[in-house]
Amino acid sequence: MFKVAWKNIMHRPLTLMLNxxxxxxxxGLMSFLFIMNDQLKEKFDNNLADIDLVVGAKGSPLQMILCNMYHIDSPTGNISIAEAKPYLKPNPAIFKRVVPLSLGDSHNGYRIVGTDHSFVALYNGAIASGKLFDKTLEVTIGHTVAVEGGLKIGDKFKSSHGFTQDEDQLHDHGEMTVVGILKPSRSVLDQLxxxxxxxxxAAHEHVEEKEIQIEAEHNHEHDHEGHDHDHEHDHEGHDHDDHDHAGHDHSHHDHEHHVHDxxxxxxxxxxxxxxxxMLFQYVSKTNRVALNLPRSINDNTDMMAASPPYEINRLYSMMGVGTKALQVLGFLIALVSAISIFISLLNSLKEREYELSLLRVSGAGPGQLFSLVIFEGLILAFIGAVIGLLLGRIAMYFMASRLDISYGYDFGVGMFGLKDLYILLAALALGLLASIIPALRAFGLDIHRVLSGK
Amino acid sequence: MIRVEDLAYSYNNGPSLSFPDFEVKADEACLVLGQSGVGKTTLLHLLAGLMTPSNGQIIIGETDISQLSGNRMDRFRGKNVGIIFQKNHFVQSLNVIENLLLTQKLSGVKQDLDYAKNILRQLNIDQYITKSTNDLSEGEKQRVSIARSLVNRPKLILADEPTSALDDGNCQAVYNLLKKQAKEVDAALLIVTHDGRLKDLVEKKVILNKNEVNV
Incomplete structure (x- = not known):
């Protein structure tokens, strides 16, 4: 019976194609949304990295979080060290970590993050080869940057201003040198x-200088080799109180280049x-100081504090509306397809009354005719669902490459999982539903009426 | 062989028909004649077990099919009764040989490809084995119909107006073919018709009149 059902379906290629x-x-639409949602959530969750608070320039809190945690939006602005100072030497009883971030430049679309070693620790990053940056103009690159950006240790490159690759915006000063590559972390670290x-x-001072056209006065010497850093950066703690800034005159209004450590x-x-x-990690989320910190920052400083989980949930709920609408659309299309299967089965049943009667004459019971029609519905639903799942994957593939280009985010196409099985089962249920009435008609077919031509 | 006794059928709260007793032995041919509307098709469907009689017995071989019901009737029919309908219909999505094999399969008979091919060969249509039934001429279709009715080696072959659309020459040829093939499988052959030309060819006749019995 199954074989006959299959042949019957293949006999009507146009109906088959439509259904x-x-x-x-x-x-396809539904599965695409499922995968997309899963992947977005996964990306967002992987990058939460237990960051309890983000503090930056006033503006949109969501934008600040997208920019500084997910690196997909532009910064809300900058904050001055003078203002941030109280938080950059945090009380270890309350703060586990406070990580400074300086954004603004990129290379080949990969963002350059000015920070210190605590940033790597925040995402549990580990060195795969080379070492972490120690000096100005030394960089350590994420796994994806190394693999897809084609950079390796010892490579030198010039950064470009902004977050998109733009030849005109190249900083034409000293090159950065890759000194290390991180292990893959499945977090945003990979693309930084x-x-x-x-x-x-250093890069931005030059931009400013260029803008006011006084670059001629300066001797751009980015060779820091002559400077002797005789301290060791062994971890992110940076509790070095005894750094030797010998020879560095921190006169803030000249552009003298000095060694930073x-x-x-x-x-x-x-x-x-x-x-x-700055990215904050509390020791305890329920500490009173920690709880009051956001308000205190928002009220008393020019900075803004925002809680990542709160903002991300807001983002989810905003996306949720769009996703819901598309899901409803996907469901409606699937429903229409069920109706289409229903109608085409019913129509073909009328055409095939005689044929079905013949099957009865040849010894088939009404139950067999019933299952014949059900099989046809199920086969249609199955093929449709499989094609749909593939379509969803293909759409996701294209979406992923687009996201990769525009955000440097690396989305997978996703494995076939339990959800796909559910979708498949749901589609089969739909096929069953659509074929049950035609099947009942086949079951109750009055072969005497059909065969006597009345 | 088939034997009919006291057979009657009543339509749902409508008129009832009664049919003459008759018997057709294996290898024997018999015509069922009558005007339109006297119940020829009804008799054919009763004999095929497609309808259930209100009274009487239909014995095919040793089985009284009026006692069979549901799937057992369907199985019995598939195995023991070959029917050639006036219109030649097939499962369109299947080719010639697949139609024959499906008929075997549905009746629960073991599929026998060689036998099916052999029948097609005897009917001179073995060159169409893998052709779609839609691509055949009417005459070829009828031969495939005949082949299908024979493929399970039935005890009874029922033919509904097999010759009405044919010219004299072909009318005789088709009858001879049916007779020969029925003999081949040892089946009783019952031809329902109003085609006068067959009267001269077949000796045994059952004539239906409105509620009258004539043998």
């Missing part, structure tokens, strides 16, 4: 180029400089 196309579109805060400053002291000492944001 499969409709169901395929419906299922990490360097010292001072690297970003990665210590917080060095960072804080540059009160006239700016960073983009």
């Amino acid at each position: 499969i196309l409709l169901l395929g579109l419906g299922v 180029i990490l360097t010292a805060t001072s690297t970003v400053w 990665l210590s917080r002291e060095d960072l804080i000492s540059h009160e006239d400089k700016e960073i983009t944001a």
Whole structure:
């Protein structure tokens, strides 16, 4: 019976195509949304990294979080070290980590993040080869940057201003040198180029200089080899109180290039400089100081504090409306396809009354005719659903490559999982539903009437 | 062989028909004649077990099919009764040989490809084995119909107006073919017709009149 059902379906290729196309579109849209949702959630969750608070310039809190945690939006602005100072030397009883971030430059679409080693620790990053950046203009790159950007240790590149690749915006000063590559972390770390805060400053001082056309006065010497850093950066703690800034005159209004080191002291000492944001990790989320911190920052400073989980949930709920609408659309298309299967089965039943009667004459019971029609519905639903699942994957594939280009985010197409099985079962249920009335008609077919031509 | 006794059928709250007793032995041919509307098709469907009689017995071989019901009737029919309808219909999505094999399969008889091919060969249509039934001429279709009715080696072959659309020459040829094939499988052959030309060819006749019995 199954074979006959199959042959019957293949006998009407146009009807077959219409039904499969409709169901395929419906299922495809739904499965695409499922995968998309899953992947977005996964990306967002992987990158939450237990960050309890983001502090940056006033503006849209969501934008600030998207920019500084997910690196997909532009910064809300910068905050001055003078203002951030109180938080950059945090009380270890309350804060596990406070990580400074300086954004603004990129290379080949990969963002350059000026920070210190605590950023790597935040995402549980580990070095795969080479080392973490120690000096200005040294960079450590994420796994994806290395693999897809084709960078390796020892490579030198010039950063470009902004987040898109643009030849005109190349900083025409000293090149950055790759000194290390991180292991894949499945977080945003993979697509970032990490360097010292001072690297970003150095690049931007030059931009400013260029803009006011006084570059001639300066001897751009980015060769820091002559400077001797005789301290060791072994971890992210940076509690080095005894850094030797010998020879560095922190006179803030000249553009003399001096050696920066990665210590917080060095960072804080540059009160006239700016960073983009700080990422906070509390020791305890329920600490009273921690609880009051966002309000205190928002009320008393020019900075803005925002809680990532709160903002991300807001984002989910905003996306949720769109996703819901599309899901309803997908469901409607699937429903229409079920109606189409229903109608085509019913129509073919009328055409095939005689044929079905013949099957009865040849010894088939009414139950067999019933299952014949059910099989036809199920086969249609099955093919449609499989094609739909493939369509969803294909759509996701194209979407992923687009997201990759525009955001440097690396989406997978996703494995076939339990959800696909559910979709398949749902489609089969739909096929069953659509074929049950035609099947009942086949069951109750009055062969005497048909065969006597009345 | 088939034997009919006291057979009657009543339509749902409508008129009732009664049919003459008759018997057709294996290898024997018999015509069922009568005007339109006297119940020829009804008799054919009763004999095929497609309808259930209100009274009487229909014995095919040793089985009284008026006692069979549901799937058992369907199975019995598939196995023991070959029917050639006036219109030649097939499962369109299947080719010639697949139609024959499906008929075997549905009746629960073991599929026998060689036998099916052999029948097609005897009917001179073995060159169409893998052709779609839609691509055949009417005459070829009828031969495939005949082949299908024979493929399970039935005890009874029922033919509904097999010759009414044919010219004299072909009318005789088709009858001879049916007779020969029925003999081949040892089946009783019952031809329902109003085609006067067959009267001269077949000796045994059952004539139906309105509620009258004539043998």
